[in-house]
Amino acid sequence: MSFAIIMTGFVALYIFVLAGFAGWVIIGNVPAILHTPLMSGSNFVHGIVVVGGLYALFNAVTPQEQTIGFFAVLLGAGNAAGGYAVTDRMLAMFKSSDAKPAHHRASVHTIKKG
Amino acid sequence: MLVTISQIVIGTADLAAAFLFLFGLQRMSSPATAPSGIRVAGLGMVAAVLASFFYLASVSPAAQPHVMVNLALALVALAIGGAGAWFVGRRVTMTAMPQMVAIYNGMGGGAAGSIAAVELFGGHTQGATQLVVTLLGGLIGAISLSGSVIAWAKLDGVLKVPLRVRGQQYVNGAVFLAAIAVAGLVVASVLGVDGLLLTTPQWIWVFFACALLFGVLMTLPIGGADMPVVISIYNAFTGLAVGLEGFVLQNPALMIAGMVVGAAGLLLTMIMAKAMNRSIANVLFTNFGTVAKARPGAITGTERATDASDAAIKMRYAGKVIIVPGYGLAAAHAQQKLFEFVKLLVAAKVMVRFAIHPVAGRMPGQMDVLLAEAGVPYDMIFQLDDINDDFAGTDVALVIGANDVVNPAARSDKASPIYGMPILNADKAAQVYVIKRGQGKGYSGIVNALFYAPNCNMVYGDAQAVLVQMIEAIRGLGAAAA
Numbered sequence: 001m002s003f004a005i006i007m008t009g010f011v012a013l014y015i016f017v018l019a020g021f022a023g024w025v026i027i028g029n030v031p032a033i034l035h036t037p038l039m040s041g042s043n044f045v046h047g048i049v050v051v052g053g054l055y056a057l058f059n060a061v062t063p064q065e066q067t068i069g070f071f072a073v074l075l076g077a078g079n080a081a082g083g084y085a086v087t088d089r090m091l092a093m094f095k096s097s098d099a100k101p102a103h104h105r106a107s108v109h110t111i112k113k114g
Numbered sequence: 115m116l117v118t119i120s121q122i123v124i125g126t127a128d129l130a131a132a133f134l135f136l137f138g139l140q141r142m143s144s145p146a147t148a149p150s151g152i153r154v155a156g157l158g159m160v161a162a163v164l165a166s167f168f169y170l171a172s173v174s175p176a177a178q179p180h181v182m183v184n185l186a187l188a189l190v191a192l193a194i195g196g197a198g199a200w201f202v203g204r205r206v207t208m209t210a211m212p213q214m215v216a217i218y219n220g221m222g223g224g225a226a227g228s229i230a231a232v233e234l235f236g237g238h239t240q241g242a243t244q245l246v247v248t249l250l251g252g253l254i255g256a257i258s259l260s261g262s263v264i265a266w267a268k269l270d271g272v273l274k275v276p277l278r279v280r281g282q283q284y285v286n287g288a289v290f291l292a293a294i295a296v297a298g299l300v301v302a303s304v305l306g307v308d309g310l311l312l313t314t315p316q317w318i319w320v321f322f323a324c325a326l327l328f329g330v331l332m333t334l335p336i337g338g339a340d341m342p343v344v345i346s347i348y349n350a351f352t353g354l355a356v357g358l359e360g361f362v363l364q365n366p367a368l369m370i371a372g373m374v375v376g377a378a379g380l381l382l383t384m385i386m387a388k389a390m391n392r393s394i395a396n397v398l399f400t401n402f403g404t405v406a407k408a409r410p411g412a413i414t415g416t417e418r419a420t421d422a423s424d425a426a427i428k429m430r431y432a433g434k435v436i437i438v439p440g441y442g443l444a445a446a447h448a449q450q451k452l453f454e455f456v457k458l459l460v461a462a463k464v465m466v467r468f469a470i471h472p473v474a475g476r477m478p479g480q481m482d483v484l485l486a487e488a489g490v491p492y493d494m495i496f497q498l499d500d501i502n503d504d505f506a507g508t509d510v511a512l513v514i515g516a517n518d519v520v521n522p523a524a525r526s527d528k529a530s531p532i533y534g535m536p537i538l539n540a541d542k543a544a545q546v547y548v549i550k551r552g553q554g555k556g557y558s559g560i561v562n563a564l565f566y567a568p569n570c571n572m573v574y575g576d577a578q579a580v581l582v583q584m585i586e587a588i589r590g591l592g593a594a595a596a
Contacts (some may be wrong), residue, residue, distance in 0.1 A: 003118055003122050005122055005125060005291075005364050005365070005366065007361065007366065007369075009243060009423050015366055015369050016357065016373050016375075017368060018448070019357075019372075019374050019377075019379045021377065022358050022371045022374060022377075023139075023373060023374030023375065023376070023377030023378050024380075024381055025393045026125075026139050026143075027374075027377065027381050027382070027431040028381060029140070029143040032478075032482075033382050033482040033495055033496045033497065034142055034147065034148055034479060034482070035382065035472075035477075035478035035479030035482070036211060036215075036337060036477055036478060036479035036480055036482065036483045036485055037148065038378070038478075039215055039345065039346070039349060039382065039477065039478060039479070040214075040215050041139065041152055042139065042349060042353070043215055043218045043219060043349060043352075044218075044373075045135045045138075045139070045155060045375050046349075046352050046353045046372060047375065048356065048368055048371040048372075048505075049225040049229070049356045049359070049368065049372075050160050050163060051128070051163060051196075051368065052225070052226075052359055052363050053191075053225050054163070054166045054209065055166065055365070057191070057230075057232075057235075058170055059173050059238070059321075060177060060180065062236070064235055065232050065235055065236050066234050068228050068230070068235070070188075070190075071224070071228050072224075072228035072515075073187075073188055073191035073195065074191040074194060074195040075198040075221040075228065075415065076195070076221070076225035077191060077192045078196065078218070078221045079199060079218050079219075079221040079225060080159055080196070080199075080201070080315040081196040081199040081201065081203065082199030082202060082203040083203075083208075084152065084159070084200075084203075086153050086206065086215070088150045088290070090208070090211070090483050090487075091145075091148045091149040091152055092149055093486040093487050093524060094148065095491055095492065096145070096146070096492060097493050097494070098513065
């Protein structure tokens with residue numbers, strides 16, 4: 001049994017169509033109030049490109065490939081880490097009226113420190 | 115054996131990541147569940163990145179001698195990129211969020227473009243399909259990189275004015291066509307066609323140069339108020355580029371994540387464009403500001419100024435108040451003072467709500483985040499469709515640093531450049547106060563009929579300074595009563 005992943009044209013198209021549709025439906029359910037965290041969150045999700053960067057860098061042969069691969073990982077890692085950091089911070093700020101004001105202030109404070 | 119194990123580990127981790135991304139985004143359908151959503155997605159990312167080190171077990175024979183160097187480079191890149199962006203991301207102010215999102219977008223696009231470059235320069239692509247997909251992903255990724263950098267520079271104030279040149283659209287079109295043509299030459303060159311003037315690597319360089327140049331040219335003429343659309347589009351572009359490179363690398367996690375983000379970006383772009391009553395093409399290819407200048411204000415009457423304290427006292431004794439924040443609030447960093455003022459009103463039994471226009475600010479939802487940062491509970495924040503009918507029964511509408519999104523000309527004046535754009539009906543409140551820096555026109559240069567309406571008074575000044583005066587006025591009342 002082989003565990004290698006091989007995708008030819010049509011399989012890839014199926015994945016693209018289904019993923020695009022799933023994304024459209026899921027994102028359509030996000031309320032407008034969360035559009036900024038949604039944007040930074042989806043930003044974070046495309047940070048998965050760092051995995052592709054790692055693959056490219058591991059298989060690099062020439063110094064030129066190594067240099068470009070290095071930047072691919074650098075940028076991808078920045079995309080993922082930064083996207084997560086800002087999204088997590090923003091989402092922690094959204095509170096309902098039921099939340100106790102004192103608790104709210106404390107949480108905002110620690111977030112700023114962290 | 116090791117290869118099989120690594121395939122199983124990578125396959126499982128990537129599958130988990132793809133599922134957790136979707137599940138995490140799905141939890142963003144409510145502010146209550148959203149924080150757990152991003153953590154779930156983060157878990158998926160960590161799993162996928164850790165598992166990718168198993169790629170080392172099956173590197174190509176040519177790369178075998180370089181494995182240790184490549185591993186070291188990867189660790190350094192992960193550490194610098196990850197730690198640097200994390201550090202900045204934890205500290206950046208909420209008002210700077212649009213430019214941060216722009217720069218993360220650019221990074222993702224740059225990473226996708228770099229992967230394409232490695233595959234092209236290394237000659238790793240197999241067959242024409244992979245080659246074309248690699249080029250397409252590289253093209254979109256590179257455009258997203260340079261375009262996002264320009265968007266960042268504009269949002270950050272490095273670039274102040276939109277740069278517009280006569281015939282720019284033709285230049286942009288020519289550069290884009292050149293990029294496509296060069297991509298065709300790269301394909302021909304890789305497939306072995308001789309006599310193409312340059313070598314394959316040289317054509318690849320030219321290709322990326324054209325793509326990067328197009329990203330710059332495309333973004334330069336777009337003005338600040340159109341930034342919500344631009345950021346959304348580059349979000350979609352980067353997602354698409356990542357998805358395409360995922361196909362090239364035969365990695366379904368990248369394909370799924372990329373396409374989901376591509377769809378998300380497209381949906382947000384359409385929502386933003388609709389909220390401005392413009393097509394996406396119109397935002398990208400026409401010069402909004404110049405259209406507006408062509409038509410001087412045909413409105414008669416004068417703007418009537420009033421005192422901050424008078425306005426504050428009127429609101430203190432009102433029953434219902436709706437506040438309409440705009441980019442001016444963010445620019446003045448006045449959201450904390452605003453909530454302080456609102457808390458005084460609420461303590462005096464005034465019903466206060468916030469009304470947010472979809473394109474208020476410089477990116478989708480920016481106002482919501484700023485209010486949340488100041489501590490405003492999300493159940494006080496309402497979107498256009500949910501609150502627009504309530505203005506008519508409202509005593510006071512307080513507009514802070516917003517302009518076009520409350521211009522009634524969008525409803526009534528067919529000659530206005532913003533005619534047809536959905537607006538917040540602030541003018542239907544019994545009394546309107548507008549806090550504004552000065553008598554100048556707003557960003558788009560369109561005269562706002564609301565400011566001349568009989569039920570409207572202007573409070574001139576910096577939003578923060580005005581709100582401090584308003585807070586003092588109400589505190590003064592309290593002291594007098596006691």
